[in-house]
Amino acid sequence: MAIYLGFLFIGAVFYMRVQANLGVGSSQRPASRAPSYVYATLVLLVIFLGWSQTSQTTKVLNSHPIDLLAKNASVQSNAWLEQASKSQTLTEGVEEYRRRYQRNPPPGFDAWYNYAKSRLSVVMDDYDTIIEDLRPFWGLSPAQIRLLSRQVVSDPFNEVSELVVRNGSATLGPNFLPTHRWMLDGVLDLIKNFTQYLPDMDLAFNLNDEPRVAVPYRRLQELRDAGSGNHIKSSVSHNWGKDRAKTWLKPEDVEPTTFFKDHSRTNSFSIGSIACPPTSYAQRVHAWDASRLCTSCAAPHSNGVFLSNWTLSGSPCHQPDLRNLHGFYLSPAAFKPSHELLPIFSQSKVEGYADILYPSPWNYIDKVKYDANTSNNHPDPPFAEKENTLFWRGATSEGVSRRGSWKGMSRQRAVHLANNLTIDSRSPALLILLPHPSLPGKYAYQNLPSDPISALNLSLNISIVNGIARAWDNDGAAQDAEFGFAPQTDFQDHWRYRFLLDVDGAGYSGRFLAFLQSRSLPFRSGIFRAWWDGRLTAWQHFVPVDVRLHGLFSTLSYFMGAATPAGTIEGIMKEHLAAGEEIAEAGRLWAEKVLRKEDMEIYMFRLLLEWGRLTDDKRDEIGFMG
Structure with missing residues (x-):
């Protein structure tokens, strides 16, 4: 109830701020003022979504949400195939x-x-x-x-x-x-x-990698x-x-002739959200407190902390907090957009952009290739024989960091979450879904009293490779002090690990297709979409993760298992390796059918x-x- 009342207070503050922004002389006043009921509806929506998210994470659950998400995904995938091949x-x-x-x-x-x-x-x-x-x-x-x-x-x-x-x-x-x-x-x-x-x-x-x-x-x-x-x-x-x-x-x-303006290294959120309806959350909220987790922003595409609608999760229209949560929005490296419809073919884009998607040459000419075999000492063992670890290696190529903007970028946040998170006054308490401490067969969200990774005995191997790239001012030194770095690894080393994390770079991640082709299970987090996204079904072919990463540990605990030390928390999450292998294998076989070079x-x-x-x-x- 206290959390719900908190959302009620946030809704009221939001309403007053919107009204203030619409006042005479406000620099953010829209061209035409909508009726008051529109703003009232927006406020009620914020309150309802906050209440809905809160209720999902406080009640006792009879089953694990991933079970239902995977079951629904199977039905959805079969239905898609039937209508796609009539x-x-x-x-x-x-x-x-x-x-x-x-x-x-x-x-x-x-x-x-x-x-x-x-x-x-x-x-x-x-x-x-x-x-x-x-x-x-x-x-x-x-x-x-x-x-x-x-x-x-x-x-x-x-360009x-x-x-x-x-x-x-x-x-x-x-x-x-x-x-x-x-x-x-x-x-x-x-x-x-x-x-x-x-x-x-x-x-x-x-x-450019970025849409136009x-x-x-x-x-x-x-x-x-x-x-x-x-x-x-x-x-x-x-x-x-x-x-x-x-x-x-x-x-x-x-x-x-040029139709473009150079907006590189500046926040790009408002440039793309201009394609959202005028009454959308993104169009009405022009700033967001980056220190707060917007659960109401995530609620429309979530089941508790689990991402339930991959397509919707990429839309900025209901997520004004995305302006602080991705390098493309925070500070894109090469960004020359236009607000005029132009016939431009791009390899990927985010929701709100009207570029024409085409299959990326990066994948077609094997810039990154799945090439597992025993002769080069890079086998791809069966899922059950892989290391029970979530693995990621990459560069800080998502955007150009300026004035501390790296703290919001997806890749840096993932590295920080995997290596540095402790629960203290400066860190958010992450709700993690675990077996109920006193009701067998039930589940409940719990706050861990210490570092969740240690408390749950999760294995994550997530590091930046070879130092910081794309940093201005003092941001490079700040990141050097914050992160440890891993040496360059052979890309074919990925297949040793059971779980592979895929995170956007400056555009979509070019390695995701190779991850799908392997026997490992891809965890995918990002806002960029490519030509093949309509062919894939989240929870059937890959595991989706919200860009906020607040559900990562709950998701990983489900598949990896949580062998908690005695006295830390009541209840231990049993591993669901069979479910993980089923998704990994479905993604691999599906990629062989619909994501070939011929396709x-x-x-x-x-x-x-x-x-x-x-x-x-x-x-x-x-x-x-x-």
Whole structure:
């Protein structure tokens, strides 16, 4: 009850602060003032979520939440597979496309379908990520898209480079950064097997890890509405428009143009949250006390301290505290965003950005590769034979630390949590779900009286490699004093460990796919999403962890087991190795089916056919009838 009353007080303070910010002369006053009931609703929502989170962590539980989460994930994954692989023939594929997307497929769909079938694609029908990424561009004319495609590559400041497809072959455009030649060459390699089926087009690729395009909410809705509704026609041409090559502008046709502003090394939260609804929590709260855990922010995507909705957990709209909890928001290293819809292809993005996702060359050309074998002394033993340890090695590449911002970055927080946490007046008391001390078969959240890692005998091996990177002012020295460092290790050493922690870097973590391919169990924490996220199910293929990391020890205790010393706490958590191995094996087998290099090609082929239609002057008159 005391905790609930605390949330009630926070809600009241929040209400008064919002009202104060809306007063005359406030620098944070919005352009239009919403009715008072909107703010009252927001306050009640904060209070309710706080109460809901509190009630979940104070009551006695009859079963462990992970049991239910894993069971639901299995059902969800099976349902996804069923709807993603309905069609067995080209005719069925065309019919399913029309049903799902309310359009005829683009020209060349037959070539794509045969390509996918010949490469034994499991996923034939669910390409919702492509459709959603491209939907706003139906609000721009083909000529506008082509002009913007030329303009975004016209100035080296933009850090965007192009690939040119003409007459069935692809080449690099005239302007590209030599440091990123590997990326563009990787794209050429990715599309080489199907370029002959593509229409003439220019493609603009983001050279930075960070996303680039954040369109304001109302404008984005207007653009998306143009791509919605039923657009099926009874008769369309199967051919691309004539003389497409002539419609694409040449470099000399435009002056150097930039739509971007350099916001590197500054807090980027408000730039991306502009895509949230005006009444969202993120749009109404312009500051957050970084020293406090916002349980009401986590509640919409949580079951107690356990992450229950991976997709929702990446949205900033209900999580204003994220501005202090990730390097991308705190201080991105290379960040040049625009609030105008621009045709930019990126390897990953966070919720709120309108970049077009494509399969990363990093994975396609094996920049990081799963290569376990006994001949190189890096076997991948069965799950039960691995070291019962959560392992992570990495650099401080998530963002550029300035004025102490490293204290909020995910990687540094993970290292601190794993190596330094003690319960004292300066540290938060973490609630950990353990067997109830007096009710057999029941569970309850408990506060440990000392260091949770020692109290639970958890094994974590989490360290920064080779010193601090990306630090300004005195932040490098401060981190040197705070952290110990580990030497560089061979990437193939990961397979020794039963549990592998994956944390975002400057973009999505390029090692996650290799973790999935192994016999270890990936624990994934992050806000970046890639082309394959829609194909994976949390708790079925990997273990999700909130970026706040407040549920990490409870989650790890479930799988690893908690052999607490006598007298520390009543009750010992039995290990759930079979459940952990089941998720690890499901993720490994699923990656072999839907995240192969062939699947990257198939996804890119379909994406570029859709892009070809969008940029065709006769896009409303062309398609594939079957």
